[in-house]
């Protein structure tokens with residue numbers, strides 16, 4: 001039995017969506033969207049704190065952070081660990097985001113590069129100091145320009161709680177198929193450098209059954225699923241495929257309504273806009289006669305009320 005995590009996805013995995021997924025089938029852990037520690041230590045904090053809201057979660061949540069200044073990592077890690085920022089079971093450092101602006105700033109996946117390792121070391125050490133005994137994990141890729149196991153070796157020296165590897169390089173973005181077999185040397189490094197660390201495989205994993213198969217094949221401790229949830233919100237269930245195929249049109253529409261209602265209740269003053277919510281229609285309004293017409297219609301409303309009226 002592997003360890004199953006819902007992947008962090010910016011503008012997707014807020015407390016509302018994490019709850020909808022957990023109600024379908026509960027992962028062992030979920031993760032917040034990545035949150036910038038420098039922003040959290042600035043007057044912009046209140047707005048960013050929405051990303052660190054775990055109030056609707058029923059499954060354990062890990063807070064994912066990124067940023068530039070190590071003192072801000074220390075500060076935020078200590079606030080999460082001591083409950084000043086409440087509701088979390090762990091802290092994850094983002095070493096995987098390939099977005100241009102983050103990379104240009106020398107953050108996230110840019111830190112995989114040898115020349116930025118001193119900065120990566122400062123960030124890790126500050127986070128570990130701030131976190132004390134609180135669990136700290138890392139999420140990264142196979143390397144920056146190319147596969148580079150010296151990076152995973154470097155990370156494992158810190159004996160993280162969990163090391164999740166999205167098995168593509170930064171350069172590859174998400175454009176090539178995930179290379180699951182490239183996780184094997186990382187498992188071997190873990191066995192010698194930090195036997196307690198859990199290695200989590202990420203990239204193109206569909207559902208629990210698929211994940212169990214990869215756990216067996218590659219000797220990892222578990223898997224993380226991101227976009228798989230767009231194809232099947234029950235992806236963490238034992239028989240995910242069967243459940244989703246057997247989910248009626250009415251039940252699919254009910255799932256979308258549930259998410260819109262929870263969103264409306266959670267963000268009554270538009271703290272998070274309604275429009276991005278429409279992309280979720282693709283998940284639920286699928287594979288039944290008339291689905292594409294209904295999906296097109298659901299793009300028209302500009303508020304949760306209008307959308308709920310339409311769905312009614």
Ligand SMILES: Cc1cc2nc3c(=O)[nH]c(=O)nc-3n(C[C@H](O)[C@H](O)[C@H](O)COP(=O)(O)O)c2cc1C
Pocket residue numbers: 007008009010011012032033034064094096097139166202203204205224225226227228
């Ligand atoms: C819309 C979207 C937003 C993402 N945001 C984050 C993020 O905030 N932090 C992070 O570590 N990875 C982020 N990712 C990457 C995913 O966590 C995951 O590593 C990637 O999608 C590969 O896994 P998958 O094939 O299961 O989706 C994001 C991916 C997508 C599609």
